[in-house]
Amino acid sequence: MRIRLMLWMAVMVLLSHYAFGLGIAPAVTNIPFKPYLDKNFSIRLVNDEGLAANLSVGVRGELAQYITLFNTSPSLTPNKEHTMVKFNIKLPAIMDVGRQLGYIIVSRSLPRGGISTNIAINHKVVVEVPPEYGRITARLNATLGLLFVRLKNPKPEHAVVDFALQLLEDNKSVFEHYQKGISLAPFSDKLLKLSLGFEREGEFLANYSIKQNTTSLEETKIVNIGKPRPKIEVITGELRAGVVNPVGLVVTNNWNKDFRCNVIMRVLKDSKRVLEVKSEDFTLERYGKHSLNLYLDAIGLNEGDYKLIIELHFGDKKVVLTRAISLKAPSISPAAVPSKPNWGAIIAGLALLVLSCIAVLLVVKKRR
Structure with missing residues (x-):
């Protein structure tokens, strides 16, 4: 496995050198650590392909803060076999113990199919810091x-x-x-x-x-x-099929920063999404609470068991709350339930009405 990896790396180096058309020597600059070291170094860019190109030179790695480049935009001409890149390294009195690395990266832009592609090679700078200077x-x-x-x-x-x-x-x-x-x-x-x-x-x-x-x-x-982990509290009454059910949410922030948030509520039946509702964006203040209402539209849904998923998105993170819910059968209003006629009351009322009419007729007849 190691031999295969080494062969692959060698092939990649050769291919990059072929594409770049430029060599760099030496490949590594090793610098023994000394407190307050202030020294100039140089590397040679070998133009073995006779290129004409403008180059860009930059620095990366742990040692980047200590390295200063004298020329960041060298150029090549076909009749110029090489060009030098000079840099200065200025070290502090103390550093972390061990190997500290920096990379001087030389790149050029190559047009390929109308697209500019950056090809780069690098020079490694190594500073070894022994324990006595750590x-x-x-x-x-x-x-x-x-x-x-x-x-x-x-x-x-x-x-x-x-x-x-x-x-x-x-x-x-x-x-x-x-x-x-x-x-x-x-x-x-x-x-x-x-x-x-x-x-x-x-x-x-x-x-x-x-x-x-x-x-x-x-x-x-x-x-x-700790870590930011807002808490979600869900407040619902009895949930019913065939109606729109209010779902109250209270979000509590445990962190000392404000977050821009939104909530997505999903309802699943047998792992299939049957409803999704998204809230408007809101600000969850540091150590604060925010209340909001969403609505579970169960019109068209049957009674039974469902899964409720609440996703709180805050910043580039999210908190997910999952709970099982049941939709009950639609409730029937008592006013809509037909009642049986009370025949006894009806007959008694009619009898009272007949007796009242007879009494009135008798009074009228007597006066005549």
Whole structure:
């Protein structure tokens, strides 16, 4: 498997070289790490195809922030066998231990069938940082109410550092910590467990510094406590077939950011969709609630068991709630139910009416 992969990579390199028509030498620049190194290097672009082309040169990778190119738009002419690309690398006093990589990418645009295609080759820059020059680093993790800071000493000697941290929410400080004289053994780490004094989820900004003697490392990182997961509450009465049923929703935001949202309600019968309703967009405010009404139009649906799916879309994420529902038979209004005639009451009423008429006739006859 490894031999097959190596052969495939070799073929791809040869094909790209053939398409590009340009060589690069050397393929790699290896740079031993030295604090505050400031040095110029160069690579040679070999025009072995006799090309005339305008090139573009850029930098990517971990070392990109330390590399400066002197010329980002070199050109080739058919009578020019090669051209030089010069760059400067300026390293800080401390870096992460291990291999740090950067890539100087040389590209040209080739017209193919009326479409411009970018073909590129790259030059690798490698800086090896041994443990004795490595920087003490901090990794941050958080759970509800707690912040964990892991300080790591990659060096072969003992270290004593001062650690300061500030946690921001909406540019306001919500937590601060300062600890002086933290002792770190060679090649070791130490975990700090910090109580935040609040229990809420959200996205926070951590500014921290690690100071050792005259050297100070300052960094800013995003710390997420929990994750955004809005809660959906469904409020319905008895659902019936043949009518339009109101479905109330209450959406609660557990996060400290506003979200632009919408809700899609689907009804399935035997895994087939029989109804879909989408709400208008709305804003779910930080740590807030939003109520809305959707309508389950069951006109044309039979009584029985169905599946109700509620999808809340917020940002580029979604929360899905699924529940089983039953549509009952349509209710019949009491006014629409025919009642049996009360014959006894009818006969008594008629008899009373006849007696009243007779009495009236007798009174009239007597007066005459």
